[in-house]
Amino acid sequence: MTLVKYDETRHACNICAKMEADANAKAYDEVSGPQIEAGSQFIRELNLSLGDKVLDMGCGTGHLTKYIADIVGPDGQAVGIDPDAERIKIAEEKYKAVGNLQFYVGNSVIGFPNDSEPYYDVHISTNAFHWVPDDDKRIYIQKAHRCLKAGGKLAIWCAAKMLNEEKIEGAHTLTQVQEGYRDMFQEVGLFNNVVVDAPIYPYRYESFEEFKRWFKASARQDLDPDKHADLVKKLVTTEDDGQVTFKVPCIHITACKN
Numbered sequence: 435m436t437l438v439k440y441d442e443t444r445h446a447c448n449i450c451a452k453m454e455a456d457a458n459a460k461a462y463d464e465v466s467g468p469q470i471e472a473g474s475q476f477i478r479e480l481n482l483s484l485g486d487k488v489l490d491m492g493c494g495t496g497h498l499t500k501y502i503a504d505i506v507g508p509d510g511q512a513v514g515i516d517p518d519a520e521r522i523k524i525a526e527e528k529y530k531a532v533g534n535l536q537f538y539v540g541n542s543v544i545g546f547p548n549d550s551e552p553y554y555d556v557h558i559s560t561n562a563f564h565w566v567p568d569d570d571k572r573i574y575i576q577k578a579h580r581c582l583k584a585g586g587k588l589a590i591w592c593a594a595k596m597l598n599e600e601k602i603e604g605a606h607t608l609t610q611v612q613e614g615y616r617d618m619f620q621e622v623g624l625f626n627n628v629v630v631d632a633p634i635y636p637y638r639y640e641s642f643e644e645f646k647r648w649f650k651a652s653a654r655q656d657l658d659p660d661k662h663a664d665l666v667k668k669l670v671t672t673e674d675d676g677q678v679t680f681k682v683p684c685i686h687i688t689a690c691k692n
């Protein structure tokens with residue numbers, strides 16, 4: 435019989451990783467205001483109907499899923515999915531009293547509730563699709579098609595690759611511009627009336643410190659903004675009142691299932 439020795443170092447690392455995930459989930463919940471504003475505007479423009487069943491893929495801590503639940507009303511349903519268990523925990527805790535709102539740990543590739551039947555009227559994603567690896571983006575599109583009813587809509591708001599973005603060793607970077615997203619939908623087929631726009635959206639932060647906190651918590655968890663301060667600083671403009679503006683090259687995709 436092999437005796438398994440308690441590995442103190444690994445145990446400590448697991449605790450650190452868990453604390454880091456908790457801290458990022460909490461920071462994300464506190465400083466994602468500008469991103470939430472952009473996402474709410476995108477959702478309003480979709481003209482959701484009362485009674486719609488809506489999936490929110492990559493829902494984070496659930497703020498916009500709740501926004502969707504309010505629009506579709508008690509006869510509708512908003513389902514938030516995220517692979518980050520800490521974010522789902524915060525979302526569930528915040529909105530446990532809301533009847534037409536559910537959250538699940540899952541993802542766009544491995545799966546989510548009702549992913550293999552035409553169940554949802556609208557499949558939404560805000561600020562998440564750009565982080566899905568390119569091969570998985572194709573699976574995302576296929577799965578979104580499968581879970582939508584005939585006449586259903588796929589709507590994605592995400593970031594485009596910044597043309598002058600410098601690669602930071604070890605950090606995750608964005609891969610696609612407008613044409614890349616367009617080609618991807620054409621290659622996969624399935625959807626009709628695919629429209630891919632590329633608006634520039636200004637995110638405003640109270641200070642550079644707040645921007646850095648959001649930047650890390652939002653997705654760049656593999657990046658320490660303080661180690662790359664010069665590079666990160668180049669992304670923003672400091673306004674006269676000390677606030678900073680980050681002009682985000684965004685991607686706005688809508689597509690229909692016949």
Ligand SMILES: C[S@@+](CC[C@H](N)C(=O)[O-])C[C@H]1O[C@@H](n2cnc3c(N)ncnc32)[C@H](O)[C@@H]1O
Pocket residue numbers: 466469470473491492493494495498515516517518521540541542543559560561562565566652653
């Ligand atoms: C920047 S947050 C956006 C949260 C929220 N939708 C918003 O707009 O505020 C991106 C989220 O995408 C999630 N995510 C990453 N890969 C994913 C995938 N393959 N499927 C679903 N969600 C994913 C992350 O865990 C993260 O919570």
